[in-house]
Amino acid sequence: MNNIRMPKEGEPSHSKATIMGSNGVVQALLTDLYQITMAYAYWKSEKMDDLSVFDLYFRKNPFQGEFTIFAGLEECVKLMQSFHFSESDIEYLKTALPPKTDPAFYDYLGSLSAKDITLSAVPEGEVVFPKVPLITITGPLAVVQLLETPLLNLVNYASLVATNAARFRMAAGPETTLLEFGLRRAQGPDGGLSASRYCYLGGFDGTSNVLAGKMFGIPVRGTHAHAFVTSFINLDDVKTRTLRSRDDSREIDFVDCCLKYQKELPAVLDFLPDQVMEGELAAFISYAMAFPEGFLALIDTYDVIRSGLPNFCTVAMALNDLGYQSIGIRLDSGDLSYLSNEVQAKFIRVADRYNLPWFKKLTIVASNDINEDTIHSLNQQGHSINCYGIGTHLVTCQKQPALGCVFKLVQINNKPRIKLSEDVEKVTIPGLKKVYRLFGTDGRALVDLLQHASETAPKTGQRVLCRHPIQESKRAYVIPASVKCLHEIWWDKGKVVNELPSLTELREKTKESLKTIRQDHKRALNPTPYKVSVTSDLYTFIHELWLESAPIGELS
Numbered sequence: 001m002n003n004i005r006m007p008k009e010g011e012p013s014h015s016k017a018t019i020m021g022s023n024g025v026v027q028a029l030l031t032d033l034y035q036i037t038m039a040y041a042y043w044k045s046e047k048m049d050d051l052s053v054f055d056l057y058f059r060k061n062p063f064q065g066e067f068t069i070f071a072g073l074e075e076c077v078k079l080m081q082s083f084h085f086s087e088s089d090i091e092y093l094k095t096a097l098p099p100k101t102d103p104a105f106y107d108y109l110g111s112l113s114a115k116d117i118t119l120s121a122v123p124e125g126e127v128v129f130p131k132v133p134l135i136t137i138t139g140p141l142a143v144v145q146l147l148e149t150p151l152l153n154l155v156n157y158a159s160l161v162a163t164n165a166a167r168f169r170m171a172a173g174p175e176t177t178l179l180e181f182g183l184r185r186a187q188g189p190d191g192g193l194s195a196s197r198y199c200y201l202g203g204f205d206g207t208s209n210v211l212a213g214k215m216f217g218i219p220v221r222g223t224h225a226h227a228f229v230t231s232f233i234n235l236d237d238v239k240t241r242t243l244r245s246r247d248d249s250r251e252i253d254f255v256d257c258c259l260k261y262q263k264e265l266p267a268v269l270d271f272l273p274d275q276v277m278e279g280e281l282a283a284f285i286s287y288a289m290a291f292p293e294g295f296l297a298l299i300d301t302y303d304v305i306r307s308g309l310p311n312f313c314t315v316a317m318a319l320n321d322l323g324y325q326s327i328g329i330r331l332d333s334g335d336l337s338y339l340s341n342e343v344q345a346k347f348i349r350v351a352d353r354y355n356l357p358w359f360k361k362l363t364i365v366a367s368n369d370i371n372e373d374t375i376h377s378l379n380q381q382g383h384s385i386n387c388y389g390i391g392t393h394l395v396t397c398q399k400q401p402a403l404g405c406v407f408k409l410v411q412i413n414n415k416p417r418i419k420l421s422e423d424v425e426k427v428t429i430p431g432l433k434k435v436y437r438l439f440g441t442d443g444r445a446l447v448d449l450l451q452h453a454s455e456t457a458p459k460t461g462q463r464v465l466c467r468h469p470i471q472e473s474k475r476a477y478v479i480p481a482s483v484k485c486l487h488e489i490w491w492d493k494g495k496v497v498n499e500l501p502s503l504t505e506l507r508e509k510t511k512e513s514l515k516t517i518r519q520d521h522k523r524a525l526n527p528t529p530y531k532v533s534v535t536s537d538l539y540t541f542i543h544e545l546w547l548e549s550a551p552i553g554e555l556s
């Protein structure tokens with residue numbers, strides 16, 4: 001069945017890592033040229049094996065929000081598994097780098113792998129905040145440098161679109177079905193596939209993208225388009241007229257049955273039979289005969305109230321005579337609040353007149369350029385929509401098309417490094433760190449705390465001073481009711497060392513993680529920023545290194 005239905009318990013039938021195999025485009029050459037030129041210069045200066053630590057993090061939450069969903073980690077770990085330069089990669093690089101490049105560099109490149117890399121990261125699907133290292137990579141400088149671009153590429157869009165999806169989910173509420181319809185508008189084929197995958201992770205229920213269904217086990221859902229309706233001119237276009245009942249006991253002339261209801265229903269629905277479009281009725285009959293168990297009709301091709309809705313009810317009642325319950329309708333234009341309420345009111349009339357309670361619960365799908373604000377506005381106005389089909393705004397993240405994750409060197413050969421900036425928010429937090437999330441007694445997250453890797457972990461019930469990393473006066477004592485170390489190691493010594501959850505598990509994780517975040521951090525309008533802080537020791541250390549690294553100016 002291809003029509004919309006609620007996902008069944010246990011769907012999708014998704015198996016772990018094997019079918020989620022990394023995208024073939026993700027490979028060592030999917031990097032910026034400057035990573036390779038830097039690798040050459042590191043190699044020439046014999047720095048390539050310096051033990052480096054890089055943090056991947058973002059500085060600002062997207063969509064004027066105060067939270068982000070971390071996504072893309074599985075693909076990052078898979079990149080570690082596959083990272084190497086093939087012979088043909090190296091042949092190509094010989095043409096791209098200057099002719100005087102030392103040929104021994106190519107032998108070095110050919111020998112590289114991620115076997116000496118350690119990747120620690122926040123679990124995928126966790127809610128995360130600015131400045132917190134989402135991923136920390138430790139390993140030989142040249143290799144880690146080469147990983148910068150693909151890692152950022154894998155995390156930025158995945159996290160952005162997962163966050164967007166989570167925001168749509170929060171706007172729509174937990175009971176509304178959310179379907180991703182974005183493939184046609186996505187940024188290319190890979191953008192489309194990633195969108196489907198990470199929108200599901202962020203809380204969508206299904207996708208229209210069939211390849212994403214096959215690759216990732218996401219439930220595939222869909223209705224039909226206006227073309228299907230406009231391709232039928234009149235009832236002569238219905239070639240087969242008979243349909244068997246659901247229990248297979250009888251066969252009737254389905255078109256005649258529909259015409260019987262077309263005569264009967266005006267008394268219930270107040271429509272004029274001569275105003276309904278015959279071609280639309282023919283289209284609905286044909287679709288219903290193809291999918292009698294899953295009939296859902298797009299009713300806005302001509303006129304929702306005068307034609308689409310009466311035609312749907314006509315066909316749905318005829319199907320009911322044969323024991324089939326229809327699924328519902330889709331609206332793709334007009335005032336979605338008004339129209340959905342009108343449709344629901346008419347469904348109630350039919351339900352009451354024919355004593356068919358399920359008619360009150362038919363699915364009302366709304367689509368057409370829907371964004372987060374539209375959903376909030378519809379909620380305010382009142383509506384009867386119980387399913388949204390969302391494409392363009394969701395997958396292109398039109399409200400904010402990029403997340404600004406960066407990848408910064410924080411330590412080299414055990415020496416912490418700092419990158420200064422005129423913009424204090426851009427100053428890096430030096431050194432190998434640990435990240436803890438401190439929770440209150442209500443189970444809600446209070447603050448994230450960064451500290452030196454060597455400091456002892458904060459303890460439940462013990463007061464800890466949490467300082468703003470930059471602003472001296474901003475600090476607070478926190479007594480956590482519980483403490484969680486946010487990072488886990490996923491890749492070490494050439495092996496995946498942690499179980500990679502299935503996509504369904506990641507979706508669940510996202511939902512659970514969001515529950516631990518206070519509502520005021522998640523609200524759509526002017527949300528409260530969540531606090532990300534550092535320990536006193538780390539604060540002092542940052543500021544000492546800052547002063548050490550900033551030359552003193554002279555006024556003359």
Ligand SMILES: Nc1ncnc2c1ncn2[C@@H]1O[C@H](COP(=O)(O)OP(=O)(O)OP(=O)(O)O)[C@@H](O)[C@H]1O
Pocket residue numbers: 332333334335336337338367368369370371374377378381
């Ligand atoms: N009640 C509503 N409140 C706020 N926004 C709405 C409401 N109903 C629909 N919208 C949004 O308003 C926009 C209307 O789109 P548009 O101006 O293209 O008209 P349309 O109804 O699609 O017309 P058509 O497709 O027939 O040209 C869409 O983005 C839709 O999501």
Ligand SMILES: O=P(O)(O)OC[C@H]1O[C@H](OP(=O)(O)OP(=O)(O)O)[C@H](O)[C@@H]1O
Pocket residue numbers: 181182184185332367368369370389390391392393
């Ligand atoms: O509006 P979106 O959020 O992107 O959702 C997907 C859209 O794609 C389909 O039609 P399409 O936009 O191709 O044509 P239409 O505008 O004429 O309906 C569908 O009817 C939706 O309107």
Ligand SMILES: O=C(O)c1cccnc1
Pocket residue numbers: 181182208221222223224225367389391
């Ligand atoms: O199935 C649908 O209704 C659908 C799929 C993609 C885009 N718009 C609508």
Ligand SMILES: [Mg+2]
Pocket residue numbers: 368369
């Ligand atoms: Mg459209």
